[in-house]
Amino acid sequence: MTTTTTAADIVEKSIISNGIPLSNVEVTRDSYKGKIDPDWCPGCGDFGVLTAMQKALVELGKQPHECITISGIGCSSNLPGFINTYGMHTLHGRALAVATGMKMANHELTVMVTGGDGDGFGIGGNHFLHTMRRNVDLTYIVMDNQIYGLTTGQTSPTSALGMQTKSTPEGNLENPINPMPLAMVGGATFVARAYTGQQAHLVDILKQAIDHKGFSLVDVFSPCVTYNKDNTYQWFKSRVKKLEDSGHDRTDFHSALDKGYMWGDEIPIGVFWQREDLPTLNDLEPVLDEGGPLAYRTLGITKTQSDSLMAEMM
Amino acid sequence: MTKKQDANTDNKPLVDFAVGIGGAAGQGIATPGNILARIFARRGLNLNAYNAYQSLIRGGHTFLTIRASDGPVRSMGDSLDVMVPLNQDTMDRHLGIMPSGSSVIYDEAKITPEDTPEGVQLCPLPIKELIVGNKLAANTVAVAVVLNMLGIEFDDLADALERIFSRKGKAVVESNMEIAQRGYDYAADNFSSFPYKAPRLSKGLAVVTGNEAAGMGALAAGVKFYAAYPMSPSTGVLMYIAQHARELGVMVRQVEDEIGVMNMVIGAAHAGCRAMCATSGGGFALMTEAIGMSGMIETPIVCIDVQRAGPATGVPTKTEQGDLWQLLGAGQGDYQKFIVAPVSQTDLFNTIPELFNLTDRYQCPGLVLSDLLISEGTSTVDPDDLNWQPDIDRGKMIFPDGSANDNPYGGYNDNDYLRYANTESGISPRAVPGVPGHIHVAASDEHDEDGTLISDEFTNPHKRRMMVEKRARKMETVLDEIDPPELVGPNDASATLVGFGSTWGVILEAIEKLAAEDEIVVNQLHVKWIVPFHADVISSILADSKKIIIVENNYSGQFARYLRSETGIKGDAHIRKYDGEPFMPHHIVDGIKAILEDQTDLYVPTHEMMV
Incomplete structure (x- = not known):
């Protein structure tokens, strides 16, 4: 008893109901402007990430209602309110779990997850690992500022060793997570790093990530101008080096791992690793083979089906 | 609540018996248990089965109780009529509490009974001779013996064996069939049957x-x-x-x-x-x-x-x-x-x-x-009591095809669709992602009618209050949707037993037992809906109660506290059990008697079976 509603039918019907042929509505940057303006601190790196996302979606020709942006909690997790896509602003660390449910229930949506380093690699670390190994077809954009901003400046899982923060006044004793190799060995099929200060490069990477079939991670250096006085725009500007300039082969796993570990005077940005031969979770799920998004199907089971279930119990 | 199940309480059941099978985990208690349950249910007998087990996969002690009757069966009952110990440990744990008239079926080569209570029929089986090498079929013998003693025709067992073992091939079916027949005949020749015969009713039941x-x-x-x-x-x-x-x-x-x-x-x-x-x-x-x-x-x-x-x-x-x-x-x-x-x-x-x-x-x-x-x-479960095609009401939802709602999206656009509209009922039309013209953010932060976080603008106390009240308003009339609990039994009773959830059946059985054996009349008020809570209905029923006895499966009286918090009613007495095992009817019966005799206002029964 499944209907055969597809995205195409939906758009077709929406044309009839609204009297406006959607395909004729040109998607512009304005189409993606959110209801309210961001309330980030002036100079925050997250502005650049928001702009780049909007540009990428326009350039990819996506319709806003076909996209959903799901976040956790933190400064960067406020992003869904500032972009005109469907949005969910969930719980601290849980965005990937919610997004997996969303994608599996409606695999025709373009699902983007946004958040910070604490949200994703700290409290959400377990979901991060498992969403990668499942190869859920979504794009995870981490605005990595190496600090807890919304709680006014405590150490984060990506804070450098020795970094002085309000929770580590004598310096951070713990090794930071390096999201690049972690994601590669964790099973992510697209692993990239970008820098909010390099817009064109960031837009290009986001477009590739959104287009990628499978789990894509884009870890974006997004400086916190208020609480992180170590990893500033100046600090990144002199260090980030595009991988493509060094002729990196993104399909070479071991080379990608080596590049992923580079940190210091030179920090690579770009696409480290991509593989396109693995099916996504929704590709693998037979329930989604036909019938369109699960969320739009007719509910309940037929008498024939229930008679058969009942017979097993007799 | 489930009146249908009570329909035949007036007709005295012809049979009401319980079989216990016990052994170590991994000894194969589940299969004979399933065979017996399916055979009873196919004959139309009601049954209740409860497996007392431990958190291990092999070893330890597992004890399955299957109670069946042509009348309603709402708990595992109070005692056993047949016990099948698969190891010495089970024999030792349970033999002492077997009542007169019951039977104990066991492998004479492996298990020795000690201190058999008076009136218990010991049924030693020469399992080794009966199974002729097929060790896996040992439990089948026990099943056959039980069925023979209950007067259940061999054909029923043959059917069950065919269904269960057909996947394993003809040889396995035939071997089990032969062994079962030998066990069945052995019982006929050597043991006395029960004075009653398990009837066959017109309608088979499901086992779930x-x-x-x-x-x-x-x-x-x-x-x-x-x-x-x-x-x-x-x-x-x-x-x-x-x-x-x-x-x-x-x-x-x-x-x-x-x-x-x-x-x-x-x-x-x-x-x-x-x-x-x-x-x-x-x-x-x-x-x-x-x-x-x-x-x-x-x-x-x-x-x-x-x-x-x-x-x-x-x-x-x-x-x-x-x-x-x-x-x-x-x-x-x-x-x-x-x-x-x-x-x-x-x-x-x-x-x-x-x-x-x-x-x-x-x-x-x-x-x-x-x-x-x-x-x-x-x-x-009577298949007719399960509604497999219930009405499906999704409320005010907006889907892309406009099918499941009375709010077609044509009237909205991105600017004026309010996901959290402050409606009179508090319920706001809910568009799912993918619907054109209904873009919004669903936020775990407090938000305005359009989904905007109030902390992204100003944390406006008036908006916060409006949204808190909007959500709360949804529930103002919800009680009308929920069936209120009803008093079961005569109004003029010595006490009212109050419980919630799973204890409904055992409390009802205790009440019946008390009336039948001691001529003490108590009634029952059982609560299914905790939130929303029919506080007024419950208060008015309990206002007429001579003694409120709250029965629950925990230490601190969680339901008693909830009842008090919602109605101000403090139970007069309590029957509580927190040893891990469920109530048996006599636990509640003993508790009611002790309370009515003013011996205590908190009765905690002892679970006699060491499972």
Whole structure:
């Protein structure tokens, strides 16, 4: 008893109901402007990430209602309110779990997850690992500022060793997570790093990530101008080096791992690793083979089906 | 509540017997148990089966009680008529409490009875000779003996063996059949049968566990997304749905932890699916923040808590009604939710679609308070009592094709669709992602009518108050949707027994037993809906009660405290059990007598069986 509603039918019907042929509505940057303006601190790196996302979606020709942006909690997790896509602003660390449910229930949506380093690699670390190994077809954009901003400046899982923060006044004793190799060995099929200060490069990477079939991670250096006085725009500007300039082969796993570990005077940005031969979770799920998004199907089971279930119990 | 099941209480049942099978885990108790249960149910007998087990896969002690009757069977009863000990340990633990007139069937080569109570028929079997080398068939012999003593025709057993073993080939079926026949004949020649014969009624019944019933109810309700992290005693729901998921177009996900489970379920529900999960107390504890989010973003989900004895890891394979306050207080802040405690396996089935309709219409989470007793317990179910094609009411939803709602999206655009519109009823039309013209953010932060976070503008106290009241307003008239509890039994009774959830059946049986054996008349007020709570109805019923006795399967009287908090009524006396095992009818009977004789106002029965 499944209907055969597809995205195409939906758009077709929406044309009839609204009297406006959607395909004729040109998607512009304005189409993606959110209801309210961001309330980030002036100079925050997250502005650049928001702009780049909007540009990428326009350039990819996506319709806003076909996209959903799901976040956790933190400064960067406020992003869904500032972009005109469907949005969910969930719980601290849980965005990937919610997004997996969303994608599996409606695999025709373009699902983007946004958040910070604490949200994703700290409290959400377990979901991060498992969403990668499942190869859920979504794009995870981490605005990595190496600090807890919304709680006014405590150490984060990506804070450098020795970094002085309000929770580590004598310096951070713990090794930071390096999201690049972690994601590669964790099973992510697209692993990239970008820098909010390099817009064109960031837009290009986001477009590739959104287009990628499978789990894509884009870890974006997004400086916190208020609480992180170590990893500033100046600090990144002199260090980030595009991988493509060094002729990196993104399909070479071991080379990608080596590049992923580079940190210091030179920090690579770009696409480290991509593989396109693995099916996504929704590709693998037979329930989604036909019938369109699960969320739009007719509910309940037929008498024939229930008679058969009942017979097993007799 | 389940009046239908009470229909034939006036006709005195012809038979009412209980069979106990015990041994170490791994000794194969489940198969003979299933064979007996299916045979009884196919004859139309009602049954209740309860497996007392431990958290191990091999060894230890497991004891399965199957009680059957042509009358209603709502608990495992009070005593055994037949015991089949598969090892010495089981014999030693239980022989002493076997009543006169009962029989004990065992392998004479392996097991020796000691101190047999008077009137107990010992039925030693020369198993080795009867099975001629087929060691796997030893338990089949015992089944055959039990059936012979109950006057059940061999054909019924032959049918059952054919069904169970046909997958393993003709040779296995034939071997089992021969061995069963030898056991059946041996019993006829050597042991005395029961003075009654198990009747064959006109209509066969189904045999289900509560976990299966919950899974079946979910399928009937149209659940399309089920997620879980395995946790005893709730895992049966996962296994049942997983087994049928592909054929019925249901997606099942096993998630990394219960935090992920609930968040994933919310994601799927927000997309527009009916989505569900089940867990036990520990897993539920991990889910609670997300359940609050379901309330805040007004995305309905259903979650079953199959309670086990807590706190912490507690006793994973034992039952308790100890999570009431965990569900009441799940998560931070005030939010709207349903909490329902089904009273039987049949009720569990039918409650799930009803709860989904309520949660869809009221856009909030629905929590089912079950427990090991009914979820892992087995019962016969009359197929006619299960509504497989219930009405499905999704409330004010907006889908892309405009089919499931009376709010076609044509009238909205991105600027004026208000997901959280401050309506008179508090219920706001709910568009799912993908609908053109209805873009909005669902935020776990407090938000305005259009979904904007109030902290992204100004944390405006007036807006905050408006939204808190909007959500709360949804529930102002919800009690009209919920059947109030009813007083069962005569108004003029010595006491009223009050309980909730799974204890319904055993309390009712205790009342019947008390009336039959001691001519003491008590009545019953059983509560199924915890939230919303029919406080006025309950208060008015209890105002006429001579003595309020609250019966519950926990230490601290969680339901008594809740009743008091909602009605101001303090129970006069309490019967509580918290040893991990469920109440047996006589535990409650003894408690009522002690209370009515003013010996105590808190009776805690001793569980006689060492399981």
